[in-house]
Amino acid sequence: MAAEEGAVALETSAQPLGEPMDLMTALQLVLRKSLAHGGLAKGLHEGAKVIEKHAAQLCVLAEDCDQPDYVKLVKALCADHGVTLLNVPSAKTLGEWAGLCKIDSEGKARKVVGCSCVVVKVGI
Template sequence: MDINTALPLVIRKPKVHGGLAHGLHEAAKAIEQHNAHLCVLADDCDQPDYVKLVKAPCADQNVKVPSAPSAKTLGEWAGLCKDRFEGKARKVVGCSCVVVKDYGEQHEAVEVVQQHKD
């Protein structure tokens, strides 16, 4: 299993257990309260202040910051969409930052993400 297949699984599991914070305000609050285990940032986030505001506290607290391909993809992984019966997501809301506060349960994907070098 590589990082590209493990990252969606690591984000989807905490969504079920309530251990996910999405958006700048929730993410910053979780990082400042030392509750963040992982912070995922979208590659297409083009606001340098936003990126600095997320990456600086993560670096201080040794929180890994892997990247997602796009904000829409990250929003879909975080559950910010409506699912059709066929399993296709529709009305996906983009999200530039997602913080995992609680993994919910340990599984192979968590191990892969924790061992990945940024």
């Protein structure tokens, strides 16, 4: 009887918890949860401060940033402090994921502000 119960428990735990996600969907989920817990630094100034304090876990940089010095600085800071760096295609998309927008009554993002750099803090 105990062996049968163990087999049933193994079968139910082997089922996947959800559908597999791609990298961008997972990143969006991480940024949303981090924003909800106050663990998101938005922009170059806030992001650089968090990285310099060794309190950064992940840095996300927009590929369409038109400031080459900005990109160079963020990449150098991440390399020096061992922070993982991910790239997203659009600053507007990153700004929406970081909460830099208004949400209308239908749940759609309006007045999205672009953001070139977002840093997820450690321990959140």
